Amino acid sequence: MVFYPPPWVPKLPFDPPDSITIGEFMRSEVHGRRPIAKSRNPFTCGITGKTFTNVESYQRSDAMAKALAKTMSWEPNTDSPWDKVIGVFSFNTIDYMSVLLAIHRLNGIATPANVASSASELEHQLRSSGAKALFTCLPVLETALTAAKAVGIPEDKIFIMDMPHHAQKPGFKTVDDLIKLGQSSPELEPLRWVKGQGARQVAYLCYSSGTSGLPKAVMISHRNVIANTLQTCIYEAVSRKRHGVETQAELGLLPFSHIYGLVVVAHAGTWRGDEVIVLPKFDLPEYLQAIERFKINHLLVVPPIVIRMLSSHDICKKYDLSSVRLLFTGAAPLGKETIQELLRRYPTWRVGQGYGMTETSTVVCSTSEDDIEVGTSGSLVPGTRAKIVDPDGKEITDYNTPGELLVQSPSVVLGYLNNEKATSEAFFWDEDGRWLRTGDEVIVTKSAKGNEHITIVDRLKELIKVKAHQVAPAELEAHLLTHPAVDDCAVISVPDERNGEAPKAFVVTPASMSSRNDEEMRAEIIKYVQDHKARYKWLKGGVEFIDIIPKSPSGKILRRLLRDREKEARRLKGAKL
Structure with a gap:
């Protein structure tokens, strides 16, 4: 049986357009966008009150696109979009969307990255996506620099987003610098897209664990x-x-x-x-x-x-x-x-x-x-x-x-x-x-x-949701297995009052560690994750030592049995399930 929207829900009045960029769609009133003249300013800083009109935002995005074309030696209709991937590793700003659409104007691909990522996690995203440049902001600049260096992105291809109450760092081009450069740069030729290109061409590479496994683009x-x-x-x-x-x-x-x-x-x-x-x-x-x-x-x-x-x-x-x-x-x-x-x-x-x-x-x-x-x-x-x-x-x-x-x-x-x-x-x-x-x-x-x-x-997919972030148990398990005190392990979610859920590790220690104090090993394992993973992936649910990790004949970890064990333990303690 196929389920459909209720009768009161209007049908889509037309097939979503498949031959234009997101930027063209966002600016055009042809497809039902609220008239720009009747729209509010799109983005306003909730801390300083700084804002731009729709027209100003479009102008900033256009100027950024021209500056990126000059800085990266890119043209809209040459090279593959896969040669024009740019990472965006920044907290929210009023220019965030303008940056994304500037990348698309050059026929490029944007890969937004979570600011909670560690340097190694960001490195993985930049490397696997093939990013050639990176937008970031001062609060996470050191992480960005470490990851960028590891994948060969030079510092002159790292651009700084404006953040409230953060002075700019000398030596890096800012978004405003790019806009100033773009305002005096030649106009870009129009994109020459063929019918159906918008349905086939990637706009964003966002990282997710999907239904199972490690994060994928x-x-x-x-x-x-x-x-x-x-x-x-x-x-x-x-x-x-x-x-x-x-x-x-x-x-x-x-x-x-x-x-x-x-x-x-x-x-x-x-x-x-x-x-x-x-x-x-x-x-x-x-x-x-x-x-x-x-x-x-x-x-x-x-x-x-x-x-x-x-x-x-x-x-x-x-x-x-x-x-x-x-x-x-x-x-x-x-x-x-x-x-x-x-x-x-x-x-x-x-x-x-x-x-x-x-x-x-x-x-x-x-x-x-x-x-x-x-x-x-x-x-x-x-x-x-x-x-x-x-x-x-x-x-x-x-x-x-x-x-x-x-x-x-x-x-x-x-x-x-x-x-x-x-x-x-x-x-x-x-x-x-x-x-x-x-x-x-x-x-x-x-x-x-x-x-x-x-x-x-x-x-069914066993992901852990910490606030809005996905945590893949397999990712943490792979990391834990590199610690000398971990012979085998499994990670599940447990309730967390502040974050909704938190990762908890069940660990089997090797025989060589039998003389060690459990509390010391537990603290060591927790710190090991804190030193290498984003904060939302930390083992806030704790570490429990067990004799064996339950597995199916094919070797699949039976996390369901561990979740049942955890629920029973919490029930006996009178904790909220």
């Missing part, structure tokens, strides 16, 4: 992002119109390097004429001050931020949050009890959730403001179809019956870069077209209004 086409921008905006336009919302101020805190922040906030938000209030990272007072100062209406967050607001209610009460009408969470489920407590504190707010993944270049289903069912992730967005299958691949047709979610959508990506095995495992064709295996277990239910809703039950 997800190839996201121009049409993928254009499609999901249309899908998201058309879906939300129904309730926005009913509630008289033309444009609004929305929060731009989610990292633009993450697919949620990149597409839902930076692309869809500004395409529909909203103003994105940009914050570089989560700081509770700065977050609350920005809501009050800029009268933010739409909070796009992840569950740990909601939990922090509830645990810091005395601080929150000091700020005027009356402008908020909608809080929307994604990247991980938000529990019913948490939602109910939030609504008790802020009864005028609407709270919604959505579901998506990097491989769907973002939204698959979303809550409508007019059909909220606490705990679900809402209904399918336009142009999306879904199937639910049992472990044997048989289609499930009944409501409230769990199974793996399969998705079909124009936003489903091209596949994984240089990884045919992972691509063939995640994407497949049948008589109904091309599908993505999400690796997530879901149920379909009907809301009080009769609309089909999707609820995420569990993750």
Whole structure:
């Protein structure tokens, strides 16, 4: 049985355009973009208030493209896009989107990187993507320099993004330097794209662990992002119109390097004429001050931020949050009890959730403001179809019956870069077209209004979600096995009040370590991860020593048994499961 969006959801009025860049789509009013003259400034710094109009942002992006052409000796219609890959390793800034679109103007590919990455993790992304240059910012410059040097990116190809309260570092070109250079540089020739090129050409290489395994480069086409921008905006336009919302101020805190922040906030938000209030990272007072100062209406967050607001209610009460009408969470489920407590504190707010993944270049289903069912992730967005299958691949047709979610959508990506095995495992064709295996277990239910809703039950893919970040157990296991005190190991997720989940390692020590003190080894192993991995990958769930790691006859780690062991241990201790 194939599931479709509810009857009230408008169909896509046309096939998402497949022969233009994202930048052309974002500027053109032909495809339904809110008229630029009636749109708010796209990005405003939530700390300093600095902002640019839409036209100024376009001019900055164009100038940057011309400067990059001169600096990199690139032309729009020469060489392969794969020869023009540029990394972006920076906190959110009001120029972030302008940089991305400047890269596309040169027929290049952008690979946004998580600022929490360690030097070795960034090095892996730059090397595997083939990046030739790097945009970064002062707070993470040392990490950027270490990774860039390792892959051969010279310092004159490293450019600095402007950050609030950070003076620029001499010796590096800044974004403003590039813009000044571009303003006096020759105009670029128009891109000569053929029909269908936007559907085939990669715009972004975003890194994800997919349904299993180590992080892989997800190839996201121009049409993928254009499609999901249309899908998201058309879906939300129904309730926005009913509630008289033309444009609004929305929060731009989610990292633009993450697919949620990149597409839902930076692309869809500004395409529909909203103003994105940009914050570089989560700081509770700065977050609350920005809501009050800029009268933010739409909070796009992840569950740990909601939990922090509830645990810091005395601080929150000091700020005027009356402008908020909608809080929307994604990247991980938000529990019913948490939602109910939030609504008790802020009864005028609407709270919604959505579901998506990097491989769907973002939204698959979303809550409508007019059909909220606490705990679900809402209904399918336009142009999306879904199937639910049992472990044997048989289609499930009944409501409230769990199974793996399969998705079909124009936003489903091209596949994984240089990884045919992972691509063939995640994407497949049948008589109904091309599908993505999400690796997530879901149920379909009907809301009080009769609309089909999707609820995420569990993750079959075993990823750990720390805030909005994915942590692959296999990555941490591979690292732990290089420590002399680790003979075998397995990593699972455990509940974490602050971050939603945290990694916990089960470790088998070699016989040679039998005389050593457990606490010393535990501290040593934890520090070993802290020294080499991003903070969100640290073993906040702890380290437990066991005699043997449970495995199947084929050698696959049976993490389910370890999760069951952990749940029972927590139950006996009276901890929250």
